[in-house]
Amino acid sequence: IITVAGSMRGVTAVHAWRDAMEELQESATGNDRMDVKVFKVLKYSFDQLVPKNEDGYRELQHCFLYCSLYPEDYLIPRQELIRRFISEELVDKRKSMKAQFDKGHSVLDKLVNVCLLERSRDYDDRDCVKMHDLVRTMAMKITEGKSKVIAGFYDHLKEIPSEEVWTKDLEKMSLMHNDIKEIPDGISPYCPKLSTLLLSWNVELHYVADSFFSKMHGLRTLDLSYTGIKELPDSLSDLESLKALILGNCSSLVHVSDLGKMKALKELDLSFTQITEVPPGMEKLVNLEFLSLRNFYQLKVLPTDFIFYLRKLKCLYLPYYVEAPIVEIEMLKEMEEFEGRLKDVCDFDRFIRSQNSKGHAVSYRVQVGKVNFEAFKNDMNFSSVMFSSADFKTTREEREVVTLLASDTQRLTFHESEGLSKCLSDDFNIPNSLQILKIELCHGIESIQKNEQSIVFSSLRRLNIFYCNKMKKLGLLGSDFPNLEEIRIKGCPDIEDIIVQAVEAEGEENVSLPKLKTLELRNLPRLKSICKATMNCGSIERIELWGCPLLKKVPLYFPREVVVDGQTNYSRPPSLREIKLLQNEREWWGSLEWDNASHKNLLQPFIRCS
Known part of the structure; x- marks a missing residue:
């Protein structure tokens, strides 16, 4: 019933439904392994993938039948399946690989919409499709x-x-x-x-x-x-x-x-x-x-x-174990995806310039400098770059003052890189597509952006700063992070504040971080302020505070409940699960300042000491 209904989705004319019923009743195809009536119904839905007088959907049938080559109940990753569609030439040839993948996704969406395939996800949380066992049996009968x-x-x-x-x-x-x-x-x-x-x-x-x-x-x-x-x-x-x-x-x-x-x-x-x-x-x-x-x-x-x-x-x-030959890479005029390691920052600049000259977007996952085995572990997304033990100082005179990043860069990592300017934005054009920014063991950098700059971090989800001994002020404006889910900063002895308010927002009571789930601050001996305004982060789940002796306040937002006899009652942040402290810092926690005396008591059940 579901499959036939899916094949007739969007059809409203009575005559079309009468015609469909006539065709379904006249179908006489037999099947030795499944009920004849069931096969008729499912075969009818398959036949509807090629409307009369139109061949435009014929590739739908080929792609559908290909899915039956997988085992029963198998969760087929969409990306893998579409690559097979392309290599088997089941989808129309398009100008670019990306366009062919878009076509493949469109084909699968149509097959899902008519209920010949089902959406699913596998253990690695990848988008998958699967065939119902009866639908698969019908497909195997067709190709017998x-x-x-x-x-x-x-x-x-x-x-x-x-x-x-x-x-x-x-x-x-x-x-x-x-x-x-x-x-x-x-x-x-x-x-x-x-x-x-x-x-x-x-x-x-x-x-x-x-x-x-x-x-x-x-x-x-x-x-x-x-x-x-x-x-x-x-x-x-x-x-x-x-x-x-x-x-x-x-x-x-x-x-x-x-x-x-x-x-x-x-x-x-x-x-x-x-x-x-x-x-x-x-x-x-x-x-x-x-x-x-x-x-x-x-x-x-x-x-x-x-x-x-x-x-x-x-x-x-x-x-990543070998250096990519930049001269040969520059010659690949049709390249759309690249993964590899480039020798130094100069080679990376050359790579970006050569890709920008092609007139089409190039997705890449690039390491620059020494090989780093942890670079993209468990991260198969493209448009990522990692500078690992890269030397910016000795190459500065040989390259552009500002290192260009692709406009769709999603992940940017710096590991043990020397010669960076005091402010990261002096060296890079930071694109607003950036989702992950990680800086570790980079000892020259002091801030990410200057106070007067306004870099849009609207896509940023994760911010990690580890063991940067000169980092003082991140220069991050609270209004720029609508999608931020994680802040992790540790081992930065000079850092004084995390998030500041924009000049035009000074005096406002709240900074909105609606998706923030994790706040981890460790070994920051000079940290005085997380944020001067109250952080409205209703999604916060986990807070970890270790070794921040000068911090006087954790500016969480506590939702107001009803006012009883002139007194306002508050509730805890709704998603909060734990607050982790060191055992010997209980006294420090007890000395923190709160806007209301009840706030400290509301958080007490979530304290975990180690």
């Missing part, structure tokens, strides 16, 4: 004879299917999430039409015989990710039609044979493998658009001119 799905999730296949299963008309085979350990010698399926083979998540698969791919010359997509494969068979090199080779997270893989014949290849994922050098023949992959060498642990150096020949690259992910 052309697609074979033996994807485990509940029942696991132990051996590769016999050659009888691999029919000559087979186009797609999904064997993902099984317990296949090897593909032995002698197995050579005759599948001239096979275009897609998915073997991912056979984590114990360690061997593939050379004969296996010998009669699959039409193969376009091969996914061996998350397998235990140690080396690929030489016959793989003869798959000249291959467009996507996915080997990511093959953590035992040490050797890949020559790829030079795969001139049609557009996507190559070698991330998280043990390969020690770039595979031979890579320079001949002139149509490559996506290349991931992310966490290519064993690679020490990139071959000279390796990237020079890959002029069609749109997405390039290099390991």
Whole structure:
């Protein structure tokens, strides 16, 4: 009922509903594995994805059917699925990768809206979709004879299917999430039409015989990710039609044979493998658009001119362990996403200038200076930059006075960097897209912005300042942080205040920080004020105050309740869960000033000492 209703959403004409009922009743397609009536209903909803006299939605059907290649009840991450749509050429070609991803999201939204897919989230809190088991069965019936799905999730296949299963008309085979350990010698399926083979998540698969791919010359997509494969068979090199080779997270893989014949290849994922050098023949992959060498642990150096020949690259992910060759990176005119490490601030300036000249936005996750293994841990968002042990002083004369950041930069980190100006805004144009700002062990910087400046931090969610021994006044205006969720400052011996009021707001009683959840202030011996005005932060959950002996007041807002007999009653901040103190600072806490004597008592149940 839900699926049919979804397919007719927005249809109001009575004649259209009568026509739909007539078509539904006339549907005579049978199904051996599910109730015929159920199949008729679900098949009708599928057929409605291609309106009469219009082919514009045909890609919806292809994308929907592709989802059935995943195991039953599987939560399919949207980003992964859309990348498969693109590599399988199921969505229309667009000018940019971003436009194609937008198209992919639009396709999935439409399939969700007609109830052929369901929204969900996985354990990593990623946006996912899933197929209802009846809808998936219907999809597999539609593709019967052309697609074979033996994807485990509940029942696991132990051996590769016999050659009888691999029919000559087979186009797609999904064997993902099984317990296949090897593909032995002698197995050579005759599948001239096979275009897609998915073997991912056979984590114990360690061997593939050379004969296996010998009669699959039409193969376009091969996914061996998350397998235990140690080396690929030489016959793989003869798959000249291959467009996507996915080997990511093959953590035992040490050797890949020559790829030079795969001139049609557009996507190559070698991330998280043990390969020690770039595979031979890579320079001949002139149509490559996506290349991931992310966490290519064993690679020490990139071959000279390796990237020079890959002029069609749109997405390039290099390991942080090697310095990206800026001269070659500048030549990639079609690049839209970049991840890697640049040698110094000068190279970063060159990178930004080259990207700004392209006329389209480039998303990036860049380290500048020495490699930092914690740089983007658990953070897969793009538009992030980290300066790690970067030297601003010695390069200042060789570069622009102000280092440019992309206008959509979301995360900015400084770690042990020397030569920064006293005020951060003197060195950088800080974009209003910034969501995370982290400064640690940078001993020259004294403030983020000057009092007379007005940098908009409207998107900032997290502010972390750690062990900056000259930081005195942050210069942050309370009116600039509508989305701030976390303030963590520790080990800054000279810092005196955190948030100040703008000149035009002086005298106002409240500063609004509506989304602030965490306030952590540690080892700030000269801190006198968090904020001179009352901080109206109704979302505050956790406060941690250690080693702030000169602090006299915690300016929280306490909601007023009813006035009884002329006396105002207050309530605690509604979301507050704990206030953490050091055991030996109970007396200091007791000496703090409060606007009303009841405020201290309201907070007492939340005190936790360690």
